[in-house]
Amino acid sequence: MAHVISPLILEQWLKAWCLSRKLPLPVPFKSGFKVDVGYEKQKVRYVFPQLYEDFFELANHIDEAWIFLKVCAQPTALKGKIPEKWVIQPQGYMMSCFEPMKIPNIELPEGFKLEFTISGVVSTLKIIAPNGDLATSGHLVLTDDLAVYDRIQTEIGYRRRGLAILLMKELEKIALSKSIFKNFLVATEEGKSLYQFLGWELHSFYTSIVIEN
Known part of the structure; x- marks a missing residue:
């Protein structure tokens, strides 16, 4: 069951998202937050914990492409309420786990190795194939x-081997070591x-819209 996300947790997650990418930290914007991302196809993102009138005001005011509006709500709550110029993006899910993960006993396959790098509060883990x-x-x-997990990716040729589970296990050890x-x-x-x-649970839906061109 989805919950209403607190602005504090949303701000912490968004701050972590920025730190992971070495971007400017979020700043308050009305009922949500704003990040100057600066990518070619994501110039700015506005992120809101709930659907308030300021979200719809932005949707009606913005005409520029690649400015994202994001809200912790289901996409059905937007339909018929935003201009047709906006395109709803693939669904995202805010998820939480407030106890140790239920990780099965999986060993790193023979020949694979772990590579850790740590920069401030950001830890990066790579699993390298033989x-x-x-x-x-x-x-x-x-x-x-809060421990925020970001950009967990397994390359196509290495999926279904339990590598993502191993990666999550190793990253969780870092969080647990800091209590x-x-x-x-x-x-x-x-x-x-x-x-x-x-063992993670759905915390809230995470819906994004953007003008693509």
Whole structure:
């Protein structure tokens, strides 16, 4: 069951998202937050914990492409209420796990190795295949009492080997070593089932819209 997300947790997650990408930190904007991203196809993102009137005011005011509006609500709540110029993006899911993950006993396959790098509050883990390929990678960002998992990716040729589970296990060890038990991430439709298998729960829907050209 989805919950109403607190502005504090949303701000912590968004701060971690920015730190993971070395972007400017979020700033308050009306009932939500604003990030100057600066990418070619994501110039700015506005993120809101709930659907308030200021979200719809922005949707009616903005005409520029590649400015994202994001809200912790289901897409059905937007339909018929935003101009047709906006395109609803693939569904995202805010997920939380406030206790140790339910991780099965899986060993790293023979010949694979772990590579850790730490920069401030951002830990990056890569799993390298025997031939030197990057098989799986992910980031953990610790913001206050929250552990945020970001960009957990397994390359197509290395899926279904338990590598993402191993990566999550190793990243969780870092959070637990700092006595942080509150875990948070945004999952894609594809990744949601993996996190649910590990004990994560849906915290809220995460819907994005953008003018694409």
